[in-house]
Amino acid sequence: MEALQAEFDAARDDTAIRVVVLAAAGKQFSAGHDLKEMTAHRSDSDGGRAFFEQTFARCSRLMQSIVDWPKPVIAEVDGIATAAGCQLVASCDLAIASEQARFGVNGIDVGLFCSTPAVALTRVVSRKLAMEMLLTGEMIDAETALEFGLVNRVVPREALTQAVAEYAQAIAAKSPSAVKLGKGAVRNQAAMSLADAYEHTSRVMVENMLSADAAEGIRAFLEKRQPNWREE
Amino acid sequence: MEALQAEFDAARDDTAIRVVVLAAAGKQFSAGHDLKEMTAHRSDSDGGRAFFEQTFARCSRLMQSIVDWPKPVIAEVDGIATAAGCQLVASCDLAIASEQARFGVNGIDVGLFCSTPAVALTRVVSRKLAMEMLLTGEMIDAETALEFGLVNRVVPREALTQAVAEYAQAIAAKSPSAVKLGKGAVRNQAAMSLADAYEHTSRVMVENMLSADAAEGIRAFLEKRQPNWREE
Amino acid sequence: MEALQAEFDAARDDTAIRVVVLAAAGKQFSAGHDLKEMTAHRSDSDGGRAFFEQTFARCSRLMQSIVDWPKPVIAEVDGIATAAGCQLVASCDLAIASEQARFGVNGIDVGLFCSTPAVALTRVVSRKLAMEMLLTGEMIDAETALEFGLVNRVVPREALTQAVAEYAQAIAAKSPSAVKLGKGAVRNQAAMSLADAYEHTSRVMVENMLSADAAEGIRAFLEKRQPNWREE
Numbered sequence: 001m002e003a004l005q006a007e008f009d010a011a012r013d014d015t016a017i018r019v020v021v022l023a024a025a026g027k028q029f030s031a032g033h034d035l036k037e038m039t040a041h042r043s044d045s046d047g048g049r050a051f052f053e054q055t056f057a058r059c060s061r062l063m064q065s066i067v068d069w070p071k072p073v074i075a076e077v078d079g080i081a082t083a084a085g086c087q088l089v090a091s092c093d094l095a096i097a098s099e100q101a102r103f104g105v106n107g108i109d110v111g112l113f114c115s116t117p118a119v120a121l122t123r124v125v126s127r128k129l130a131m132e133m134l135l136t137g138e139m140i141d142a143e144t145a146l147e148f149g150l151v152n153r154v155v156p157r158e159a160l161t162q163a164v165a166e167y168a169q170a171i172a173a174k175s176p177s178a179v180k181l182g183k184g185a186v187r188n189q190a191a192m193s194l195a196d197a198y199e200h201t202s203r204v205m206v207e208n209m210l211s212a213d214a215a216e217g218i219r220a221f222l223e224k225r226q227p228n229w230r231e232e
Numbered sequence: 233m234e235a236l237q238a239e240f241d242a243a244r245d246d247t248a249i250r251v252v253v254l255a256a257a258g259k260q261f262s263a264g265h266d267l268k269e270m271t272a273h274r275s276d277s278d279g280g281r282a283f284f285e286q287t288f289a290r291c292s293r294l295m296q297s298i299v300d301w302p303k304p305v306i307a308e309v310d311g312i313a314t315a316a317g318c319q320l321v322a323s324c325d326l327a328i329a330s331e332q333a334r335f336g337v338n339g340i341d342v343g344l345f346c347s348t349p350a351v352a353l354t355r356v357v358s359r360k361l362a363m364e365m366l367l368t369g370e371m372i373d374a375e376t377a378l379e380f381g382l383v384n385r386v387v388p389r390e391a392l393t394q395a396v397a398e399y400a401q402a403i404a405a406k407s408p409s410a411v412k413l414g415k416g417a418v419r420n421q422a423a424m425s426l427a428d429a430y431e432h433t434s435r436v437m438v439e440n441m442l443s444a445d446a447a448e449g450i451r452a453f454l455e456k457r458q459p460n461w462r463e464e
Numbered sequence: 465m466e467a468l469q470a471e472f473d474a475a476r477d478d479t480a481i482r483v484v485v486l487a488a489a490g491k492q493f494s495a496g497h498d499l500k501e502m503t504a505h506r507s508d509s510d511g512g513r514a515f516f517e518q519t520f521a522r523c524s525r526l527m528q529s530i531v532d533w534p535k536p537v538i539a540e541v542d543g544i545a546t547a548a549g550c551q552l553v554a555s556c557d558l559a560i561a562s563e564q565a566r567f568g569v570n571g572i573d574v575g576l577f578c579s580t581p582a583v584a585l586t587r588v589v590s591r592k593l594a595m596e597m598l599l600t601g602e603m604i605d606a607e608t609a610l611e612f613g614l615v616n617r618v619v620p621r622e623a624l625t626q627a628v629a630e631y632a633q634a635i636a637a638k639s640p641s642a643v644k645l646g647k648g649a650v651r652n653q654a655a656m657s658l659a660d661a662y663e664h665t666s667r668v669m670v671e672n673m674l675s676a677d678a679a680e681g682i683r684a685f686l687e688k689r690q691p692n693w694r695e696e
Contacts, residue, residue, distance in 0.1 A: 035682045042679060052673045053666075060662035067658060072367055093363045111639035111681025111691060112672050113646025115665040119653055124359050126613035127588050127654075131557045134646060135536055136634045149358035170368045175343035182345025182366060189351055190359075191657050193423050194299060198292035201347040202285075208344050209284045215274060217343025218267045227343060304599055325595045356591050381590035402600045407575035414577025414598060421583055422591075425655050426531060430524035433579040434517075440576050441516045447506060449575025450499045459575060 005062050008069060018172040018179070020069075021164055022092060023076035029101065030085030032117075033059070035110065059084055060116055063091045067187055070180040072171050076164040077101045078157060082139075087117035090124050090150060093183070096164045097142040098157040103150060106137035124149055175213035175229045182208075233290050240297050250404040250411070252301075253396055254324060255308035261333065262317025264349075265291070267342065291316055292348055295323045299419055302412040304403050308396040309333045310389060314371075319349035322356050322382060325415070328396045329374040330389040335382060338369035357382055407445035407461045414440075469526050472533060482636040482643070484533075485628055486556060487540035493565065494549030496581075497523070499574065523548055524580055527555045531651055534644040536635050540628040541565045542621060546603075551581035554588050554614060557647070560628045561606040562621040567614060570601035589614055639677035639693045646672075 011017045024030060033055065041048035066073050066088075075081075075092040082104045089095045089103065105114035105121060114121075114134055122130045125148045133140065142154040155163045171179065185204040189197035208214055213229050220227035243249045256262060265287065273280035298305050298320075307313075307324040314336045321327045321335065337346035337353060346353075346366055354362045357380045365372065374386040387395045403411065417436040421429035440446055445461050452459035475481045488494065497519065505512035530537050530552075539545075539552065539559040546568045553559045553567065569578035569585060578585075578598055586594045589612045597604065606618040619627045635643065649668040653661035672678055677693050684691035 036686060038673065039679075039682050039686065047674060049670065049674060052670045056666040056669045060666050064658060064662060072363075093367065094360060108638050108642055108646065109681070110685045111642045111675070111677035111679075111693065112669075113642045113649070115646055115649040115653075115668045115672065116662065118646070118650045119658070119661045119665050122650060122654065123658075126358075126590075128558060128613055128616050131536075131650065132616050132631075134650065135557065135638070135643065136631065137638070138634075149360055152360050152364050167368065170370075174340050174367070174369070178340060178343045178345045179367065182340065182347055182350070185345070185347040186350045186354060186363065186366065189347075190354065194296060194351070194355075197351045198296060198348065201351050202288040202292050204347045205288045205344075206281065206284045208347065209270065210279060210281060211343070213343035215271075215343075217341070218271050221267060221342045222271065229343065304595075325599065326592060358590075381592060384592050384596050399596075399600065402602075406572050406599070406601070410572060410575045410577045411599065414572065414579055414582070417577070417579040418582045418586060418595065418598065421579075422586065426528060426583070426587075429583045430528060430580065433583050434520040434524050436579045437520045437576075438513065438516045440579065441502065442511060442513060443575070445575035447503075447575075449573070450503050453499060453574045454503065461575065 001058050001062050005058070005065060008062075008065050012070065015176065017071065018176050019072045019074065019168045021074050021076050021168055022088065023161075023164070024079065026079075028079035028085075029075070029077045029081040030088055031080055032083030032085045032087075032107075056116060059087075063087060063116075063120060066091045070183065071176075072179065072183060074164055074167055075151075076160060077142075077151065078160055080104075083107050083114055083117055086150075087114070087120045090117070090120035094167060095151040096153050096155065096160065096167060097145060097151045098160045099142050099154055100157050101142040101145070101151075101154075102139045103133075103142075103145050104137060104139040105133050106139070108135065109137040121150075175217060175227070177211055177213050177230065178208060178217075181211075233294050237290070237294050237297060240294075240301060244302065247408065249303065250408050251303055251400045252305045253308050253400055254305060254320065255393075255396070256311065258311075260311035260317075261307075261309045261313040262320055263312055264315030264317045264319075264339075288348060291319075295319060295348075295352060298323045302415065303408075304411065304415060306396055306399055307383075308392060309374075309383065310392055312336075315339050315346055315349055318382075319346070319352045322349070322352035326399060327383040328385050328387065328392065328399060329377060329383045330392045331374050331386055332389050333374040333377070333383075333386075334371045335365075335374075335377050336369060336371040337365050338371070340367065341369040353382075407449060407459070409443055409445050409462065410440055410449075413443075465522050465526050469522070469529060472526075472529050476534065479640065481535065482640055483535055483632045484537045485540050485632055486537060486552065487625075487628070488543065490543075492543035492549075493539070493541045493545040494552055495544055496547030496549045496551075496571075520580060523551075527551060527580075527584060530555045534647065535640075536643065536647060538628055538631055538635075539615075540624060541615065542624055544568075547571050547578055547581055550614075551578070551584045554581070554584035558631060559615040560617050560619065560624065560631060561609060561615040562624045563606050563618055564621050565606040565609070565615075565618075566603045567597075567606075567609050568601060568603040569597050570603070572599065573601040585614075639681060639691070641675055641677050641694065642672055642681075645675075
């Protein structure tokens with residue numbers, strides 16, 4: 001989590017990076033926290049409380065960093081994505097899965113209900129479906145995750161990297177400043193009343209219209225040519 | 233937008249109008265704002281700011297007018313519904329589409345992220361699907377819009393007008409006062425906590441039960457005959 | 465409603481009860497309020513106001529009791545679930561339906577818009593689909609209810625009791641204290657901002673990690689054996 005947080009923090013203002021793909025180094029996407037490491041801290045003088053507080057604070061900060069991050073984040077999911085690993089998928093802007101991907105919030109199986117993963121999960125999956133996953137600890141396959149709205153697309157394993165690259169390239173070809181403005185606007189308006197949401201996003205639209213990239217983009221469209229975005 | 237707003241304002245208290253169908257005069261439903269008109273205002277002394285502010289304020293007012301309007305509004309969608317045109321579909325109470333309808337929030341292609349359309353879109357379509365449309369600018373077809381929850385039904389083009397008419401007639405046959413009370417209650421409770429939502433809607437239910445139309449409707453049901461609603 | 469409320473209140477702290485199944489005694493799940501009883505109260509000196517207020521307050525309290533109840537509640541739905549009966553299904557944590565189950569919020573047919581059922585319905589079903597049901601009074605079948613997210617699973621009528629029992633057994637096999645903590649956390653965070661939701665659920669995760677059941681559950685997992693949960 002520390003390494004991932006550091007990467008996000010470092011890349012935040014790097015204009016050469018326009019979109020991030022989160023993929024696993026190994027065969028599984030992520031199985032969440034390390035239960036052995038957690039359990040070892042029970043012998044701390046405070047029974048592990050300080051370590052647990054630090055762990056969940058760090059994890060929650062990481063998840064919110066992805067949502068708050070100015071650039072899109074795409075999860076490339078193969079293998080298992082469980083507990084905080086499933087939360088990571090739910091927290092990304094887009095998620096593309098292989099046919100072999102499997103998802104679960106199965107902490108309940110070891111007596112640890114996935115309460116923090118539920119924050120991300122219930123914001124993308126409808127309530128009854130999320131509750132079923134949280135209460136039973138069941139695993140769902142990629143097709144079911146697609147039906148539930150947890151992932152955007154399912155492709156054969158051998159096509160996964162290429163499919164993700166196409167999404168990333170499509171997004172990287174857009175105006176970086178417009179993407180940044182827009183992702184922030186979508187996030188900010190989410191919990192607002194309809195009136196507040198329209199007031200906020202109308203202000204964003206005006207700023208966006210006054211930007212050099214919108215001027216260039218609309219001109220290019222009217223002139224039937226490719227736009228040349230500013231670097232930042 | 234001015235013409236449409238004027239129609240909604242004029243029809244608001246017209247008891248002869250019980251439901252409104254929004255359909256295009258031409259082949260496309262709506263492609264949103266006129267980019268040529270927008271661009272022309274860049275040569276205004278303020279670079280277009282006043283015009284853009286007015287435009288997005290007017291557009292946001294129109295979209296909220298549909299949501300706040302006391303009678304149901306049905307979108308009849310054939311052809312293209314993009315950017316503010318897609319927002320219009322998302323803002324209607326119901327939407328029926330032809331098999332040829334296509335939807336997109338593709339402002340990002342010209343460097344203008346669809347931030348205001350996102351307000352309406354994210355309130356009907358799940359977050360990851362909405363983000364995909366907003367970030368990639370991709371068009372989705374009618375079947376996909378149905379799966380995403382953006383439209384209620386897809387029918388062959390030649391059956392579209394008739395299908396919409398059937399929805400409109402079904403709704404027009406209900407008690408106008410109950411429809412008005414109900415649409416308002418659904419809108420008002422949407423952003424409330426569960427406890428507040430129940431307190432609000434319980435009050436609405438009591439007023440509804442005490443109305444002449446509920447008395448007539450329940451009596452007609454028990455007497456196995458058609459109800460005669462009051463005019464207003 | 466009184467009888468059901470009393471059962472929930474009595475079973476609330478009964479540690480022998482880990483999950484509740486709501487099923488009908490007769491062939492229909494529930495058709496909602498008794499219109500004859502409601503109508504009879506119109507001859508009360510206040511035109512029925514006090515009775516209606518009491519009825520909807522009682523009904524809303526019951527629905528919220530299910531959401532607030534510390535243990536999972538599963539709806540086992542066969543036959544008709546309409547108006548407050550459909551609201552009951554929407555309010556449960558999970559719902560399993562037979563292929564013959566049918567759902568509707570059809571009060572609008574008698575001039576009584578299902579405003580209180582809409583509170584529960586719009587929190588599980590997407591807005592346009594909910595509005596269609598509320599405005600037209602149409603009935604939907606079990607497969608459609610599954611697509612809409614109103615139920616978790618549809619099975620043949622003769623397999624319904626067994627399918628529900630399997631869900632109940634799966635949940636009853638989990639740590640009762642973790643289930644209680646988790647259901648409460650999911651409910652509490654639902655209307656919060658992302659930051660508040662993570663702060664709240666992080667605190668819940670720490671308490672959960674420090675509990676005897678999480679210690680036992682993780683130990684059992686690492687030792688590859690079944691966990692022995694505490695009774696409460």
